[in-house]
Amino acid sequence: MxxxxxxxxxxxxxxxxxxxxxxxxxxxxxxxxxxxxxxxxxxxxxxFGWPAVTRQADGSLELAATCTIAELSRFAAGSGLPVARLVEQCCRAFLASFKIWNMATIGGNLCNALPAGPMISLTTALDGVCLLRAQDGTERRVAVADFVTGAGMKDLADGELLRSVTLPAVAPHQRTAFRQTSLYGLGRSGALLIGTRGAGFTLTVTASTRRPFRFTFPTVPDAAGLRAALGAIDDEDWFDDIHGLPAWRRHMTFRLAEEIRSELA
Known part of the structure; x- marks a missing residue:
């Protein structure tokens, strides 16, 4: 346009x-x-010409805000990292044409702050941290889970720039489980959940809620414990639009969360 x-x-x-x-x-x-x-x-x-993905000396990964979905997919495919499959699953959750893949960026997906943003899902699940730069050059860091504050809402001041997202060194080496559902075969995500297991167990809930929710446990909880944790999501936090009613999104979230728990247990 x-x-x-x-x-x-x-x-x-x-x-x-x-x-x-x-x-x-x-x-x-x-x-x-x-x-x-x-x-x-x-x-x-x-x-600026920022490199799409940079491996830091400490083993962490810095994803430039301008890194495209295609660049991220290619990096993951050739990285040999256990997290590569999860990265590809989240890239595919766009359900986008090759033209979008080669133009859409990680930063744009985060800054749009749409509940169904799969880069929000990916970087929240991997404990990503946003680097934000103000017009005067000052910088601050905010966890992705806190950066997206609601549907279309984010912690970004006027003129402030999202420079990159950094994933900690342990993130690419964890076991992961991915679940996504939609009302339609090729529809927008109605619920997208990611489980990770390293030293502990983490469940990230997105798409079904207005903002990301990240639940951490010292070990894989039992079914009742996981349901109790998910019960902390308030009624008003379940997203409501043409792609799914809140009651359906809540039901699918609990169902997919149990599948992930069983897979990683």
Whole structure:
């Protein structure tokens, strides 16, 4: 879609004032999908040339905000890491064409903060931490689980930039279990749950809820213990839209959570 209110594209490497009507441009798959009448300028993040995935000296992985779904999939396939299968499962949860895969970015998926965002699911489950950079250059770090605060809502100030998401060194080596369901064969995720097992057991609930929920246990709980933990999700936190009623999403979450618990037990 043409954005006929946009009058300029700015290079972020060149000093300039952040103005009302500015927006960060990564892949643009959301920006160009519908009218954006408030926008006047786009600030093109691709000019930074950030490497898509960086292995840090301590074994952690830094995923650039501009890393595309295709780049992440290729990295995982050639990495030899146990987490590669989970990465591919989350990439496939987009149900997107190759054109979207080659343009959509991790950062865009997180910053849209949609409940069905599979990169939110992946990075929350792997205990990812967002690096945020303000206009004055100051930086802060926020866990992905806390970065997304609701449907379409995130902990991001005006003009603040999501630079990257870092996954801790232990994350790529854990056992994982993935479950996703939709009302339709090729529909948007109505519930997407991920279990991880390393030193303990963690269950991440997304898509069925307005924000990510991450439950950690010292060991795999019994069925009653897991159900009790999931019971802490308030009624208003279950998402409600055309892709699933809250009661159905809640039912499927409890069902898929038990499947994951049994698989990783």
């Amino acid at each position: 043409d954005l006929n209110t946009v009058t300029a594209i700015r290079d972020p490497r060149v000093p300039g004032q952040w103005l009302p009507g500015d927006a960060w441009l990564a892949g643009g798959t959301y920006l160009f999908s519908e009218p954006q009448p408030r926008l006047r300028r786009l600030v093109d993040l691709s000019r």
